[in-house]
Amino acid sequence: MTALLEYAIVGGLLYGIFFGLVAVGLNLIFGVMRIINLAHGEFVVLGGFGAYWLTSAFGLNPLWGVPLAALGAVVIGFPLYYAIVPRLQRSRDPEMLSFILFFGLAQVIEALVTLGFGPDQRTLPSDALGSGSPSVFGQAFPESWWWAAGISVVAIVGLWLYLTRTRLGFATRAIMANRDEALATGISVDRVSSIAFIIGLALAGAAGVFVPYLQGSVAPGIGNDLTTTSFAILIIGSLGNPIGTLLGGLVFGVGSMLMQTFYASWSNLVPYVLLVAIVLIRPQGLFGKSVRHA
Amino acid sequence: MTFKGSRLTAASAAFALAAAIGTTGASAQTAPSVIKIGTLYAGSGEFAVSSQAQYDGLKFWAKKVNKDGGVFVKAYNKKIPVKIVAYDDQSSTSTATTLYNQLITQDHVDLLVADFGSVLTSVAVPLAKEHNQLLVDVTGSSAGFFSNDNKYLVDLSIPSSGVWPIPLAKHLIKQGVKKVAIVYGSNDFDSSQADTLKSELKKAGITPVYDHAVPTNETNYTVLLHAAAATKPQAMVELGYMSNDVAFLKSLKSSGLHFPMVFTIFPGQFKALMEKNAGKDALAYTYSYPAPPMIKYEQVSLGLNTDQFIKAWEADGHKSAPNFVNTAGYSTGILLAKALSTAPDMKQLTIRSTLEGFSGNTSTLVGPFALSQTGAQMGERLPVAQFQPQKDGSLKTVVVYPDAMATGKAIYPAPQG
Numbered sequence: 001m002t003a004l005l006e007y008a009i010v011g012g013l014l015y016g017i018f019f020g021l022v023a024v025g026l027n028l029i030f031g032v033m034r035i036i037n038l039a040h041g042e043f044v045v046l047g048g049f050g051a052y053w054l055t056s057a058f059g060l061n062p063l064w065g066v067p068l069a070a071l072g073a074v075v076i077g078f079p080l081y082y083a084i085v086p087r088l089q090r091s092r093d094p095e096m097l098s099f100i101l102f103f104g105l106a107q108v109i110e111a112l113v114t115l116g117f118g119p120d121q122r123t124l125p126s127d128a129l130g131s132g133s134p135s136v137f138g139q140a141f142p143e144s145w146w147w148a149a150g151i152s153v154v155a156i157v158g159l160w161l162y163l164t165r166t167r168l169g170f171a172t173r174a175i176m177a178n179r180d181e182a183l184a185t186g187i188s189v190d191r192v193s194s195i196a197f198i199i200g201l202a203l204a205g206a207a208g209v210f211v212p213y214l215q216g217s218v219a220p221g222i223g224n225d226l227t228t229t230s231f232a233i234l235i236i237g238s239l240g241n242p243i244g245t246l247l248g249g250l251v252f253g254v255g256s257m258l259m260q261t262f263y264a265s266w267s268n269l270v271p272y273v274l275l276v277a278i279v280l281i282r283p284q285g286l287f288g289k290s291v292r293h294a
Numbered sequence: 295m296t297f298k299g300s301r302l303t304a305a306s307a308a309f310a311l312a313a314a315i316g317t318t319g320a321s322a323q324t325a326p327s328v329i330k331i332g333t334l335y336a337g338s339g340e341f342a343v344s345s346q347a348q349y350d351g352l353k354f355w356a357k358k359v360n361k362d363g364g365v366f367v368k369a370y371n372k373k374i375p376v377k378i379v380a381y382d383d384q385s386s387t388s389t390a391t392t393l394y395n396q397l398i399t400q401d402h403v404d405l406l407v408a409d410f411g412s413v414l415t416s417v418a419v420p421l422a423k424e425h426n427q428l429l430v431d432v433t434g435s436s437a438g439f440f441s442n443d444n445k446y447l448v449d450l451s452i453p454s455s456g457v458w459p460i461p462l463a464k465h466l467i468k469q470g471v472k473k474v475a476i477v478y479g480s481n482d483f484d485s486s487q488a489d490t491l492k493s494e495l496k497k498a499g500i501t502p503v504y505d506h507a508v509p510t511n512e513t514n515y516t517v518l519l520h521a522a523a524a525t526k527p528q529a530m531v532e533l534g535y536m537s538n539d540v541a542f543l544k545s546l547k548s549s550g551l552h553f554p555m556v557f558t559i560f561p562g563q564f565k566a567l568m569e570k571n572a573g574k575d576a577l578a579y580t581y582s583y584p585a586p587p588m589i590k591y592e593q594v595s596l597g598l599n600t601d602q603f604i605k606a607w608e609a610d611g612h613k614s615a616p617n618f619v620n621t622a623g624y625s626t627g628i629l630l631a632k633a634l635s636t637a638p639d640m641k642q643l644t645i646r647s648t649l650e651g652f653s654g655n656t657s658t659l660v661g662p663f664a665l666s667q668t669g670a671q672m673g674e675r676l677p678v679a680q681f682q683p684q685k686d687g688s689l690k691t692v693v694v695y696p697d698a699m700a701t702g703k704a705i706y707p708a709p710q711g
Contacts, residue, residue: 004521011517110338119342121540121571126548133550141516142548213548216513216541217571221339221385225511257517264518265480265507 003138008261009254010139014149016253018207018214020246021152023230023237024159025203031176031240032196035088035098039106041226042113043201046072047208048218049113052122062124062209066151069205077198085197086190089179106223113220121217129213144213151210152246155203159242162199172196176240232271236278238285247287325370328377329634331356332403334393334414339385340511340537343567344619345410348432351623352407353378354610359631366635379403383414391417398425404640405430405630410619411535412436412455412483413510422446428642431669432626433619436482437490440668447669448646450629451622451660454670455486458583459533462557463494465581465678465695466529469706471555475504475527477518477534477542484510484533487559491531503527512538515545528707529555536560540568543576554707557581562588562679562691563618569689578683579708583676584691585618586660589699593657597628600659618660625658632656680704 051065130143163169237248259267336345364375383390415434422429437456478488503525562582590600664673692702
């Protein structure tokens with residue numbers, strides 16, 4: 001029983017760190033632009049299919065999918081931002097409009113991925129990220145899980161450093177605090193926001209590279225589930241704080257793995273039960289400092 | 295013959311002729327220009343691959359029939375082309391509910407064919423019953439669908455999932471396996487199989503050492519596998535849909551865990567696809583239920599046999615070889631065609647009773663057709679097979695149970711590595 005508990009906790013930590021990366025891009029985009037990117041999961045899926053394409057067409061290691069995700073985010077994100085976001089910001093209710101608009105975008109992306117790759121699941125070679133099973137506290141997990149957790153930590157800490165140590169990061173946080181005041185102080189809101197949008201998409205795409213390993217496979221239809229789980233993690237952690245998202249992911253990961261070990265059929269409920277509990281008890285999120293007004 | 299008598303005879307003949315003409319005229323007038331077959335398919339989502347395969351099989355049959363001028367409908371005494379009215383349910387049960395309703399109440403289809411699998415069939419069962427519309431079940435095999443108080447359901451092309459695991463249980467017992475771990479999806483299809491498996495094992499005094507249901511959309515099996523391995527099972531049985539099987543086999547491969555025997559459902563139906571998506575190494579030495587065309591039926595009383603179907607499928611321009619669900623879609627079509635050519639009218643329950651009349655005396659490329667009183671399919675049984683690696687790197691499907699169908703012996707325990 002103790003061994004199972006330890007395994008579930010270590011597994012939950014690795015799984016949760018990875019889901020921190022899955023959700024952090026959504027947090028950034030919502031925090032900066034106050035728009036709800038319902039296509040977030042589809043961008044994660046695009047990252048997964050990007051890695052699959054690199055592996056199957058060119059025989060490259062799937063890790064090349066991470067820089068490809070960054071490149072793809074620039075190519076897709078920049079025009080997408082200027083085509084959509086400034087218009088949304090001028091509307092009376094950007095949050096609600098973004099909800100509808102990105103829902104449509106999610107359907108378009110899913111259809112395009114299905115057309116391009118077919119509707120079935122795709123996997124990546126099991127040993128591409130190493131065939132061993134390193135262990136911590138005697139609990140062995142596939143190397144791919146460690147890679148996913150490692151890259152996730154690097155990406156989230158990198159984002160935190162960007163937000164807290166760079167001029168663009170300061171400007172981003174200023175927009176998160178108050179968009180109008182940021183504009184009044186001379187910050188190029190659209191430029192800074194577009195960079196945040198691209199970073200958000202890049203993080204989603206990078207997370208997608210590891211989806212085939214942690215979720216067994218990647219398929220065009222899984223985006224919606226990923227978006228929903230990301231929202232739950234984002235609420236559990238706190239809006240606008242990447243470290244909060246990481247911790248929200250940990251709570252989700254450990255909770256899911258414990259449930260899976262002892263009450264497997266109920267494991268899908270974990271994110272939603274946590275979400276409801278957090279909204280009722282601590283609406284600013286576990287790691288938020290003040291009450292959220294969003 | 296008197297004049298009066300001949301007048302009476304002539305009048306009677308005229309009346310009979312007029313009545314005959316009238317009847318023929320009425321038939322011609324009421325015969326529809328097409329027989330509408332309503333169905334759903336999943337263009338996306340977790341059931342997309344299987345669902346589209348089933349739809350392709352049905353379309354293949356319709357195309358073939360329409361090339362010959364349509365299906366002969368006894369109720370109208372003429373050949374009528376078939377038109378498939380199909381909508382995309384995106385693997386969503388809520389969307390499927392709306393669309394099934396549309397097929398029944400708006401499109402007024404003559405025959406309603408369910409989408410793939412128990413999950414997408416489940417929402418159609420009460421709806422069809424409520425509207426007194428016969429639901430033609432193709433691959434929704436959940437035993438829970440069928441009951442004596444529902445005459446508006448008939449399963450044509452897949453055995454009831456309640457009977458699927460009987461050969462598997464018998465094979466496990468014959469193999470001397472005492473410790474069995476079972477992970478199954480919490481849906482009708484998988485849980486009814488798990489129930490049967492446990493019940494059959496219990497008869498031999500075997501209680502599973504690990505028995506857990508997981509959500510139907512479960513894709514992360516690493517921790518579950520570890521928990522199951524802690525019970526040291528001699529056989530690991532995973533009962534899920536294809537997306538579960540791929541994720542399970544990949545997780546098992548990357549976990550470094552090893553079980554003497556591993557069983558999953560869908561490699562037996564989609565071997566080529568599973569080899570591509572899960573990998574041959576993940577499938578090596580695992581077991582499954584091999585389904586047609588992986589197992590062949592040469593003697594059939596209705597439609598094409600397995601080899602003829604494969605040839606016709608390829609000639610029809612399909613890029614990949616046919617799989618089980620393609621054959622199930624086609625088999626459903628030919629059984630419906632026979633029912634239409636035999637049923638005296640187009641009433642839904644007449645069609646069902648006509649189909650019941652074929653039970654026990656008909657066989658198709660998916661096996662002998664046998665219906666229970668509740669409309670569940672009790673023929674078309676699936677054996678147990680193992681995928682054994684060959685020197686050339688391919689995986690050979692070796693049927694290991696029952697003995698009458700066996701093509702080789704099981705390699706048990708499976709070698710490690």
